[in-house]
Amino acid sequence: MTLYAKRLIIGFGSETGNARSLAERLYHDPEFAPFEPSIASLSDFGSLLLDPDDRLVIVSSSFGDGEPPANAEGFLEAIRRLPDPQSLQYAIFGIGDVAYPTFCGFTKSLDAALKEMGASPFINRVDADTDYIGFFETWRNVLASVLHGDSEAGKSLDLQVRSYGENNAFAASIIERQKLNGGAPYAWHFRFDISDSGINYRAGDNLYLVPENDPDLLSRLAEWFGERDDVRPFATKELRIIGKSFLRQLARSADSEALKELLKIGNKKALDDYLYGRDLLDILQDFVAQGSLLAAQVADLLPTIQPRAYSIASDGNPAYIDLCVREVSYDLGGRTRRGVATGFLNRTVGAVPIFVRPNPRFHLPTTVDHPLIMVGTGTGIGPFMGLLEQAGRCARSAHTCLVFGDRRRSSDFLYEERIRRWEKTNVLGRVITAFSRDSAEPYYVQHALMENADHVWQMLDHGAHVYVCGNKTNLDRSIDSALRDIATSVGGLSADKADQFLQDMIQGQRLHKELY
Numbered sequence: 001m002t003l004y005a006k007r008l009i010i011g012f013g014s015e016t017g018n019a020r021s022l023a024e025r026l027y028h029d030p031e032f033a034p035f036e037p038s039i040a041s042l043s044d045f046g047s048l049l050l051d052p053d054d055r056l057v058i059v060s061s062s063f064g065d066g067e068p069p070a071n072a073e074g075f076l077e078a079i080r081r082l083p084d085p086q087s088l089q090y091a092i093f094g095i096g097d098v099a100y101p102t103f104c105g106f107t108k109s110l111d112a113a114l115k116e117m118g119a120s121p122f123i124n125r126v127d128a129d130t131d132y133i134g135f136f137e138t139w140r141n142v143l144a145s146v147l148h149g150d151s152e153a154g155k156s157l158d159l160q161v162r163s164y165g166e167n168n169a170f171a172a173s174i175i176e177r178q179k180l181n182g183g184a185p186y187a188w189h190f191r192f193d194i195s196d197s198g199i200n201y202r203a204g205d206n207l208y209l210v211p212e213n214d215p216d217l218l219s220r221l222a223e224w225f226g227e228r229d230d231v232r233p234f235a236t237k238e239l240r241i242i243g244k245s246f247l248r249q250l251a252r253s254a255d256s257e258a259l260k261e262l263l264k265i266g267n268k269k270a271l272d273d274y275l276y277g278r279d280l281l282d283i284l285q286d287f288v289a290q291g292s293l294l295a296a297q298v299a300d301l302l303p304t305i306q307p308r309a310y311s312i313a314s315d316g317n318p319a320y321i322d323l324c325v326r327e328v329s330y331d332l333g334g335r336t337r338r339g340v341a342t343g344f345l346n347r348t349v350g351a352v353p354i355f356v357r358p359n360p361r362f363h364l365p366t367t368v369d370h371p372l373i374m375v376g377t378g379t380g381i382g383p384f385m386g387l388l389e390q391a392g393r394c395a396r397s398a399h400t401c402l403v404f405g406d407r408r409r410s411s412d413f414l415y416e417e418r419i420r421r422w423e424k425t426n427v428l429g430r431v432i433t434a435f436s437r438d439s440a441e442p443y444y445v446q447h448a449l450m451e452n453a454d455h456v457w458q459m460l461d462h463g464a465h466v467y468v469c470g471n472k473t474n475l476d477r478s479i480d481s482a483l484r485d486i487a488t489s490v491g492g493l494s495a496d497k498a499d500q501f502l503q504d505m506i507q508g509q510r511l512h513k514e515l516y
């Protein structure tokens with residue numbers, strides 16, 4: 001066997017230890033033992049002596065504005081001092097966080113600087129996100145192949161999470177749009193095409209959608225300002241989520257005593273009630289004299305339209321992302337209003353600007369032997385479609401239970417077919433439903449949990465993780481108190497012990513809530 005490298009030199013740049021522990025995994029990996037690995041932080045490379053047959057592997061995070069971690073400072077200068085940088089062969093595994101504008105900024109600029117000096121990468125650079133283990137394992141295998149003689153193995157590797165964000169969203173086409181229930185307000189299943197985007201996500205993560213404003217609202221605003229055809233000033237502005245600081249400035253500019261009064265601290269509830277369901281046009285009509293302000297003046301006070309967050313309903317598929325979305329539509333003040341994002345989703349035929357953010361609080365536990373209890377109401381079932389897909393792939397040994405609530409079984413059992421299939425294949429051990437309008441008395445998920453208290457307690461007692469997704473007002477307290485009641489009534493705990501049991505679940509990160 002021809003060994004491609006003489007020695008493996010591992011350098012790490014790490015602030016909080018993630019990159020360091022990956023570097024140490026390589027260092028201790030028996031497969032690399034023949035290459036006499038050495039390991040050091042990148043700032044200890046002051047007097048680097050490399051043989052042309054050595055291979056330099058860099059594992060590093062990035063900080064701040066594309067800055068190196070503290071223990072990687074000075075590394076580039078050390079490379080510049082090398083007598084023959086052209087003979088340097090290197091591989092970079094970068095870790096970062098797409099939430100930062102300079103995602104993997106340090107490792108990207110390091111790669112560019114090394115290339116500029118004439119050094120060559122023997123494996124394409126990796127830009128990994130916070131969820132880097134999958135990339136690391138693939139990359140480690142490629143590294144092993146290259147070091148054992150397959151010099152081409154690293155040249156086709158493409159492990160680069162692209163960092164999309166609010167100002168740089170990915171234009172995703174809608175490839176599926178399917179009504180999931182039989183009556184308004186409708187719930188929809190959307191599938192977005194993300195192939196070739198490089199977006200890397202997993203079940204439990206969130207998708208952000210950057211919507212466009214409703215053209216009808218824009219033209220009404222233009223009309224109100226007497227600028228019949230000019231919808232531009234408000235096109236990219238936030239017209240629905242109206243903040244106090246905007247209202248204060250508007251009250252001042254328009255000299256509106258009524259708005260100033262409503263903004264007083266003592267009127268907080270009245271203000272919240274007023275704003276509920278209203279938009280910029282309502283506020284102008286109610287508090288501003290027509291002709292007293294220019295459209296551009298008001299638009300300047302408004303922030304840019306806010307991205308809307310959704311729980312992803314699929315499991316890391318590189319080709320698509322699914323969402324389960326409830327349409328928002330209501331009449332108020334003689335106008336039919338649609339949700340900013342749901343209205344946009346339902347009328348758009350083109351691409352939808354999206355980006356993804358990791359949501360580790362709602363990921364499945366890393367071990368497969370915890371029972372899982374998933375409680376979802378309405379479109380709160382969405383993330384469980386992704387998590388159950390993942391659970392189905394993991395050969396889990398523990399029991400999984402889904403508790404789903406909505407209005408009527410006949411029209412509102414979202415994703416019933418898939419859920420039944422998972423039940424048949426034992427991905428789901430038990431499905432419990434609560435259809436609130438099918439019985440004389442309202443019956444909700446917390447009642448269903450109580451009715452199945454023995455089963456639920458058995459799972460809790462075996463270390464179950466509980467996931468809750470749906471409406472905050474309906475679910476937050478009621479699920480906590482159902483769990484507490486089960487702990488007392490079936491688990492035999494005193495009230496204090498039951499409180500402690502719940503606190504332990506929260507502190508042990510076994511109670512995961514995604515409420516909106």
Ligand SMILES: Cc1cc2nc3c(=O)[nH]c(=O)nc-3n(C[C@H](O)[C@H](O)[C@H](O)COP(=O)(O)O)c2cc1C
Pocket residue numbers: 013014015016017018019020060061062063064065066067069095096097098100101102103104105130
């Ligand atoms: C204060 C702070 C600033 C960060 N800045 C960036 C950044 O600019 N770009 C990036 O990609 N990641 C950034 N990150 C994410 C880190 O690179 C990421 O958490 C990485 O896993 C840390 O690895 P380490 O433990 O090896 O340092 C930042 C994290 C923190 C806490």
